[in-house]
Amino acid sequence: MLFPNVYLSNYKITKDKNFIVYDQKLHSKYKEQEYKRILQNITPYIKVIVLIGAGNGEILLFLLNSLVNLQKILIIEPISNFIEYQKTQIKINFDKIQYIYDTSQLFSILQKYEPKEYFFLIYPVYKRLFPELVDSISLMLNSSIDKRTILKFTYLWQRNYFKNLFYKRTLSFIVHWDFKKKKILFCGGGPTLLKDLKQYKNLNEFFIISSDTAVIPLLENHILIDWVISIDPNIGTMYHFYKYKEKLQSIPLITWLGGRQELSKIFSNVFFFITNYPLDQILHKHYPEIWSLSTNTRDVKGYLLSIADLTNSEIFMAGCGVIPSLSIYYYKGTGYDYYGKIKQTRKFSLEHYHYQLYTYQKYKLSQDSIVQKLQNQNMNDTTKIKMIDTEEIITIFLKEQHFLKQQYKEFKLFYDFI
Numbered sequence: 001m002l003f004p005n006v007y008l009s010n011y012k013i014t015k016d017k018n019f020i021v022y023d024q025k026l027h028s029k030y031k032e033q034e035y036k037r038i039l040q041n042i043t044p045y046i047k048v049i050v051l052i053g054a055g056n057g058e059i060l061l062f063l064l065n066s067l068v069n070l071q072k073i074l075i076i077e078p079i080s081n082f083i084e085y086q087k088t089q090i091k092i093n094f095d096k097i098q099y100i101y102d103t104s105q106l107f108s109i110l111q112k113y114e115p116k117e118y119f120f121l122i123y124p125v126y127k128r129l130f131p132e133l134v135d136s137i138s139l140m141l142n143s144s145i146d147k148r149t150i151l152k153f154t155y156l157w158q159r160n161y162f163k164n165l166f167y168k169r170t171l172s173f174i175v176h177w178d179f180k181k182k183k184i185l186f187c188g189g190g191p192t193l194l195k196d197l198k199q200y201k202n203l204n205e206f207f208i209i210s211s212d213t214a215v216i217p218l219l220e221n222h223i224l225i226d227w228v229i230s231i232d233p234n235i236g237t238m239y240h241f242y243k244y245k246e247k248l249q250s251i252p253l254i255t256w257l258g259g260r261q262e263l264s265k266i267f268s269n270v271f272f273f274i275t276n277y278p279l280d281q282i283l284h285k286h287y288p289e290i291w292s293l294s295t296n297t298r299d300v301k302g303y304l305l306s307i308a309d310l311t312n313s314e315i316f317m318a319g320c321g322v323i324p325s326l327s328i329y330y331y332k333g334t335g336y337d338y339y340g341k342i343k344q345t346r347k348f349s350l351e352h353y354h355y356q357l358y359t360y361q362k363y364k365l366s367q368d369s370i371v372q373k374l375q376n377q378n379m380n381d382t383t384k385i386k387m388i389d390t391e392e393i394i395t396i397f398l399k400e401q402h403f404l405k406q407q408y409k410e411f412k413l414f415y416d417f418i
Contacts, residue, residue, distance in 0.1 A: 002102045004136050005080045017056050017089070019082075026055050026125055035062045038121065047071045048110065048118035050100075052137055053078060053126035057086035060097060074100045074109060078126065078133040103140055156233045156258075161279055163261035164272075165390045173272050174254065174291040175384035177311065181207040184315045186304045187223075189213025189240075189330045193319030194221065206316065209307075211300050212240040214319055217331045219244045228253045229300055230263060239335030241266050256280065271385065273303075282400050283393065290386060 012020040019026035028034045038059070042049070047069055054060055054075050063073060073096060077083050083099060100106045110118055120141065126134050164171070185206035187193060193214060200206065203223065210218050212230040219225070228251055230237055237260055241248055245266055253267035256275050264270050273291040274280040284292050291310065295302025301320065308315040319331065 003076050003078070003100070003140065004133055005078045006130075006133065007080050008082075013056075013085075017058070019056060021129055024129065026129070027058075028125075031058065034124070035059060035066075038124070039063075039066055042067065042119055042121070045069050046117060046119045048074060048113055050074045050076065050106065050110075050118060050120045050141075051123065052076045052121065052134060053123035053130075054086055055082065055123060055125070057090035057092070059123065060086070060090065061092050064092070064096060071096060072109070073097050074106060076100050076106075076137055078130055078137065106141075153233060157277065158258075158279075160233050160259060160261055161257045164257045164259075164264075165394060167261050167264060168390060170387045170389055171257075171272055171393070172270065173274070173287070173386045173388060175289050175386045177291075177383050179207045179311055179313055181205060182311075182313045183207065184209060184304065184308055184311075184313045186301065186315060186317055186320075187211065187214040187218055187225075188300075188317070188319040189217070189334050190319040190321050191331050192321040193217055193331045196318035196321070197223070200316070200318070207313070209304065211319075212237050213330060213334050215240050215248070216243050216334050217319075219247055220333065225251050227251070228267070229303065230255050231259055231300060231303065233258055233260060235260065235262075236335070238262055238266075242335065275303075279397070282397065286396050287386065287388065 008021065014020065014025075018029075039062075044067065046067060048071060049063060049067075051059070051063075051073055054077055060073060060075075064070060075086075075097065077086070077099065087094070098109075100109075122134060122138070183206045185200065185203070185208050187197070187208060187210045189211055194217065197203065207226050208218075208224065209227045209229055210225045212228065212232065215225070215228060228248070230253060241263075248266050249268045251267065252269040252271060253263055254271050254273060255263060256277070257272055257280065258275075258277060273293050274284050274287075275292070276294050280292075284290065293303045293306040293310075295306055301317075304315060307313075
């Protein structure tokens with residue numbers, strides 16, 4: 001799909017190489033400060049920048065000189081006649097610069113990189129002078145990224161779903177959970193976590209829900225966790241639990257069937273909710289009483305807002321901020337650091353370390369043992385959990401396979417697993 005662009009016939013170029021567009025200067029006279037502000041939001045390990053709008057092109061030189069790991073700048077220039085100026089008037093090596101004209105061209109390049117290695121940057125003044133063009137491009141990018149994210153995770157989600165169904169004889173689904181404390185405090189793993197927590201004078205009045213990333217810093221600082229929530233399907237999420245495996249046995253985990261099955265080897269009490277994922281919606285049709293959490297963002301905070309709505313609770317946040325100027329995006333000492341140390345110094349394969357962390361013993365928990373664990377859990381009288389036999393769930397999916405395969409071709413893989 002082609003990106004939109006226009007030809008400007010009524011712009012002027014000043015002696016200091018600034019552009020006058022709609023009687024306004026395109027670039028600030030304090031360009032260096034402007035560039036430095038832009039750089040604050042870009043982490044130093046970025047390899048590719050997708051730049052929407054380059055103006056007179058001087059920002060290209062600044063980015064190339066400032067980011068040592070930068071391999072490419074992909075330019076989406078909405079003003080077509082700016083391109084010729086950028087190519088001819090800026091003295092720069094264009095080996096690392098490429099102009100992009102459609103989404104397929106862009107993502108054929110980006111697929112060679114990990115998502116953390118590229119960064120989308122809109123030149124700030126373009127948002128002000130050409131808002132419709134920029135919004136149109138952003139909408140196209142968001143749509144394409146969302147589709148590619150779904151395709152990328154389809155195999156992983158289905159594999160996890162399959163493993164969760166075949167690991168246990170029964171699964172515990174939340175029907176109703178009435179919090180005694182009507183204030184939910186969600187803790188993310190951001191660098192501001194402990195600073196944010198200090199603003200709450202009495203943590204005991206909150207029902208504290210921790211993201212997987214926040215588990216280590218919370219337990220290290222002796223902060224009691226009521227729930228852990230984890231929705232990440234990747235093996236990397238397991239590194240957040242390496243340090244306090246024993247303590248986590250007594251803390252309930254809430255997740256979905258597309259999450260990591262190995263979590264059940266760490267947490268004694270694993271409770272599932274239903275999402276808007278198509279396989280989950282089949283379950284919801286047969287078990288409408290189960291908690292169904294919906295979010296357009298598909299992230300933990302989105303699900304937390306849905307939980308707050310279902311339980312009629314207030315929600316507060318901690319550790320959801322970043323410090324981009326210092327390139328700090330998570331709290332020190334989380335599983336990210338542990339993973340990084342292994343990656344930098346390992347002598348064996350990554351699988352070796354996974355085996356060290358979590359023994360892959362294959363067994364099925366009996367229904368009696370799960371019921372016993374639920375009885376040991378400190379839950380109030382109005383909490384309701386539905387135990388569903390996994391064979392019953394598999395039977396439902398087998399009955400629905402014609403519909404699923406017809407509506408969603410990607411679920412052929414799931415039935416190949418079964």
